Amino acid sequence: MSLAPTLSGAVSAPSLGSSHKAVQSCTLVIFGASGDLTSRKLIPALHQLFLEGQMPARFRVFGFARREKSDAGWRAELREALARFSRTQPVDDARWASFAENLYYHCGDLADGAAYQSLAARINAPDDAALQHNLVFYMATSPSHFGAVADRLHAVGLLQRKEDGDALWQRVVVEKPFGHDEASAHALNNQLTQHIRERQVFRIDHYLGKETVQNIMMFRFSNSIFERLWNRESVEHVQITVSEEIGVGGRGGYYEEAGALRDMVQNHLLQVLSLIAMEPPVSLHAESIRSEKVKLLQSITPLTAESVRRQAVRGQYFAGSHGGEPRKGYRQEEKVSSDSHVETFVALKLFIDNWRWSGVPFYLRTGKNLPVRASEVRVQFRPTPNVLFAAQATPESALQSNALTLRLQPDEGISLHFNGKVPGNSPKLRPVRMHFDYDSEFGAYTPEAYERLLLEAMAGDATLFIRRDEVEAAWRIVDSIRAGWGGAALSNREFYAAGTWGPVAADDLLAPLGHEWHNPQPLP
Numbered sequence: 001m002s003l004a005p006t007l008s009g010a011v012s013a014p015s016l017g018s019s020h021k022a023v024q025s026c027t028l029v030i031f032g033a034s035g036d037l038t039s040r041k042l043i044p045a046l047h048q049l050f051l052e053g054q055m056p057a058r059f060r061v062f063g064f065a066r067r068e069k070s071d072a073g074w075r076a077e078l079r080e081a082l083a084r085f086s087r088t089q090p091v092d093d094a095r096w097a098s099f100a101e102n103l104y105y106h107c108g109d110l111a112d113g114a115a116y117q118s119l120a121a122r123i124n125a126p127d128d129a130a131l132q133h134n135l136v137f138y139m140a141t142s143p144s145h146f147g148a149v150a151d152r153l154h155a156v157g158l159l160q161r162k163e164d165g166d167a168l169w170q171r172v173v174v175e176k177p178f179g180h181d182e183a184s185a186h187a188l189n190n191q192l193t194q195h196i197r198e199r200q201v202f203r204i205d206h207y208l209g210k211e212t213v214q215n216i217m218m219f220r221f222s223n224s225i226f227e228r229l230w231n232r233e234s235v236e237h238v239q240i241t242v243s244e245e246i247g248v249g250g251r252g253g254y255y256e257e258a259g260a261l262r263d264m265v266q267n268h269l270l271q272v273l274s275l276i277a278m279e280p281p282v283s284l285h286a287e288s289i290r291s292e293k294v295k296l297l298q299s300i301t302p303l304t305a306e307s308v309r310r311q312a313v314r315g316q317y318f319a320g321s322h323g324g325e326p327r328k329g330y331r332q333e334e335k336v337s338s339d340s341h342v343e344t345f346v347a348l349k350l351f352i353d354n355w356r357w358s359g360v361p362f363y364l365r366t367g368k369n370l371p372v373r374a375s376e377v378r379v380q381f382r383p384t385p386n387v388l389f390a391a392q393a394t395p396e397s398a399l400q401s402n403a404l405t406l407r408l409q410p411d412e413g414i415s416l417h418f419n420g421k422v423p424g425n426s427p428k429l430r431p432v433r434m435h436f437d438y439d440s441e442f443g444a445y446t447p448e449a450y451e452r453l454l455l456e457a458m459a460g461d462a463t464l465f466i467r468r469d470e471v472e473a474a475w476r477i478v479d480s481i482r483a484g485w486g487g488a489a490l491s492n493r494e495f496y497a498a499g500t501w502g503p504v505a506a507d508d509l510l511a512p513l514g515h516e517w518h519n520p521q522p523l524p
């Protein structure tokens, strides 16, 4: 995809879209090698990159975890997982074998210094500077380990501060959640950057690896007709919905600690918001884009205890049904307290205090056990002065103001909603939709987010990763909302039946300005 020279500067190397990066030979170490993320996402992604010829010429992957296994045993387990999780089916055994000969298992406890020494010895075994010193450490373990693992890697000489001109490199990729509030994120940032520079830290939000999330920026800044309307003069409000169809399932224990605000809003929703609302970056380089995202987060009007009451709604599902199937209430889920007040739904009304967006409400909502799984952004434009057609309007054919919907997943596409004349003699109007569908236009191409993210981490491009100040700014917003809620009990208006679009309180949030939620539609 090419961009207008005035926006991008160096158009020839659009970092966001580049999938053909020169990646130097390197060694990856995955901490948490026997975990769910490794078998479901990381190894299938690396395998896919290998099939597509995007892995470096020489590479090795070490998996680190406590369970005893041999290299062969780990490879056999991963091969089995691939049969379920690879997006290329059936898996070609010969190609798998050439990929798998680069995989090694390293048994050890994250708290055991000797395990890092033996890891260093294995990493340094081949007489190959790139494999010895170009290192990616992927933290796919519980977040409580991240800081200590970095300390221990540093202690055995595997992780060091690198300067820009250094030919060899070391990077740390950190899974979410990055901290549980601003103070813990700040402390973890300090711990990590004791040994390495900020630009060696790659904080994951897998949403940013999704093709369609990247498309937001491309769409905004390469289409002049929309960018001209992208401001308070034309936009009445914006809605961002990330709805999940499933309940918390087996993740009740985790959810009791996290809740929807920390699990979804702090990262995915605020990321989408910043891409939708940020100013054009001066170039497509990582620091320019990330600086604009941080500026946007910093311009969100701070929430006080009083404004949280008016602008932040929690919800929790009770037993209901979905598609004719009964669904449990949250309090009946495994490892959930029977009087829990943890939120499984959040809706927010945020304002952005800058020149472009002053006074425009941004409504964000996310929840579990909603009717469909979908992520959508709806930009609702201001209505026309309704002087010409007011007389013809009936409740069935009321004029609707224009809207643009960016469907991020599934069924990625863009729809423009406008009014069209109904054919015939009467002057009736009806809302109609012009739809663009990525699959029909470009063919079904849905690379997994982790393929892109792993490739970018190996290539050293941090555009799709969260910067230190960004993660802390996002936590500051979330912390202020949590402080406003103050652990108070949920009211009746905050409960919703599983399988519905959330609590009544979420509708109340939009009502004062006469707005309404637009619910994503299920696939036809």
Ligand SMILES: NC(=O)c1ccc[n+]([C@@H]2O[C@H](COP(=O)([O-])OP(=O)(O)OC[C@H]3O[C@@H](n4cnc5c(N)ncnc54)[C@H](OP(=O)(O)O)[C@@H]3O)[C@@H](O)[C@H]2O)c1
Binding pocket: 031, 032, 033, 034, 035, 036, 037, 038, 064, 065, 066, 067, 108, 109, 110, 111, 139, 140, 141, 142, 143, 175, 176, 177
């Ligand atoms: N799963 C997902 O889809 C997903 C999505 C987004 C983010 N994440 C994040 O990714 C990380 C990993 O998630 P996961 O679902 O893969 O977790 P998991 O299935 O519980 O796996 C945890 C891994 O850590 C290892 N481990 C735990 N304690 C250890 C110790 N003391 N020493 C050595 N290894 C240890 C475990 O292996 P042993 O028991 O063999 O030691 C296991 O391999 C978490 O930060 C999570 O929040 C996961």
